[in-house]
Structure formats: C-alpha cells, structure tokens
C-alpha cells in the first residue's frame with residue numbers, strides 16, 4: 225500500500241494511528257510523474273481516513289448546552305461514507321465487515337450532511353478495530369477512552385460559521401476543523417472519510433455471525449473448559465472472525481484477558497500498573513474483574529481477577 229499517512233495538527237487529542245506507513249505528504253501524489261518510479265499510480269490515488277467512535281445525531285433544535293449546527297458543510301472533493309443514517313445505530317458486525325472491506329457503505333455523502341456528535345469508544349472495540357485496520361493497512365483514527373485521550377466530546381463541526389460564503393472551509397474545533405490544514409489552502413488531508421459510528425440508537429437491519437464463528441464462540445462459553453482450552457479455541461479463529469465474535473458480550477469479557485496480557489507485557493504487572501489498567505476500563509469491563517455475580521466474569525482468568533483485586537486493595541483503597 226502506498227497510501228500517505230494522515231497527519232493532523234491537533235491529532236494528539238485522538239488516540240494515535242500507528243505510524244506504520246511511509247510518511248508522504250498529500251501533495252506528493254500530485255507531483256509530476258517520474259518515469260523512474262516504476263509506473264506507480266500515485267497521481268490518481270485518493271486518500272482514505274477511517275474514523276471510529278461512538279456517535280449520535282446532533283439534535284435539530286438548539287437545546288444542546290453549546291450551539292452546534294445540525295447540518296454540516298462538506299468541502300468540495302470530500303466524500304463521506306456512512307454505514308448508519310441519522311438516528312440509526314451501527315452493529316458491531318457491520319463495523320468489523322466495513323473495516324475488513326467486505327461490506328460497502330450504506331451511503332456516500334457530498335456537499336452537506338447531518339452533524340454527528342462523537343463520544344469515546346471502549347478499549348476492547350478500539351483494540352480489535354486497530355488490529356484489523358493494521359492488517360488491512362487502513363488509516364484509522366479513533367476517539368477512545370484512556371489516558372492517551374483527553375477528549376470527551378467532539379462533533380463533525382461545532383461552528384455555525386463553517387461553510388458560509390465568506391468561509392468555505394472548516395475553522396472549528398470539530399473533526400473537520402481539526403484536520404483542516406490552514407497553511408495548505410484550507411485543505412483536508414483526505415478525500416474519503418469513512419465514518420464508523422452510530423448516528424443514534426434505532427436498530428437497523430441485522431447481520432449474523434457466520435455459523436462456524438458462532439459455533440466456536442459458543443464452545444468458549446462452556447464452563448468446564450480451562451483457560452488454556454478456551455484460548456486454544458480463540459486462536460483457531462482468524463483475525464476477522466475473532467473481531468466478529470466480539471459481538472457476544474462473553475467474548476468481549478474473554479478478550480479482557482488478551483488486553484491485560486498485552487498491557488502487562490508493556491507496562492509490567494505491578495500493583496500500580498494493574499490499578500491504572502483497571503481505572504481505564506469502562507464500567508462493564510470493571511464488573512468482569514470485580515463483581516462475582518457478573519455474567520461473563522467467569523471468562524476472565526482467575527489469576528488475572530485476583531491480581532486486579534489485589535491492586536485495587538493495595539493502591540486504590
């Protein structure tokens with residue numbers, strides 16, 4: 225993949241996309257074609273950005289505490305691809321298949337679209353989505369919970385001035401404004417924005433897990449399995465199937481084991497590190513570790529639960 229990596233001047237508020245691809249500025253693809261470049265097609269390549277967050281429709285009245293427009297101007301040349309229309313949610317399976325490239329967008333919008341209000345996504349979904357995006361070489365930016373992100377709310381645009389005749393670009397603190405490069409003719413560094421977020425809570429058409437993924441996931445709920453046996457079943461699924469299986473709450477609980485192992489490999493397993501890990505969990509995930517009555521808590525390795533409880537006692541008490 226020869227896609228430029230997207231950089232935004234204010235992107236530190238978002239969880240970073242891993243800088244795995246070569247750093248190429250947008251204007252590079254418009255440079256005269258070099259005969260020695262081996263016939264690359266950089267000139268015609270469009271730049272994609274995938275944005276992942278919880279989303280909701282911005283209300284059409286102005287009852288919000290701060291004024292945000294409910295109709296957003298899209299600069300010329302920008303295509304916004306959506307998998308949920310206003311007031312509708314996006315199913316987890318839809319999101320996975322969108323990232324895996326097996327499900328086309330529901331609609332592509334140009335010129336104007338309904339504003340969207342974004343809130344942070346949980347660690348589990350973020351982690352899996354990032355792994356999928358890495359495997360597919362997608363530029364993914366996410367609004368997430370955790371110490372790396374200090375943003376709790378964000379809109380596509382949060383100013384009524386954007387898109388007026390005297391300002392045909394975004395100069396706001398919304399997603400579009402934060403990515404607008406004012407030093408480069410108010411350009412956005414991408415042509416195609418793939419919005420992986422809900423626009424409300426209404427339920428749209430349902431997707432289904434494939435039979436084989438469903439069977440393996442169901443086997444993992446067997447209370448008689450050891451942790452190792454469960455892990456073996458998990459590893460028999462490929463990356464996309466693993467991501468799809470997170471549609472089940474129990475599998476999301478099980479995935480906490482993997483997140484915690486990865487975290488400890490990086491940050492160590494001291495009480496302070498484990499307590500910080502616990503603090504950054506969303507409420508459902510906290511329950512898996514600490515509430516003996518949690519439905520899915522049995523899918524967490526006992527040693528992990530004990531370690532987290534010990535850390536809460538030692539550091540959090």
Ligand SMILES: [Zn+2]
Nearest residue numbers: 381386394396
């Ligand atoms: Zn704006």
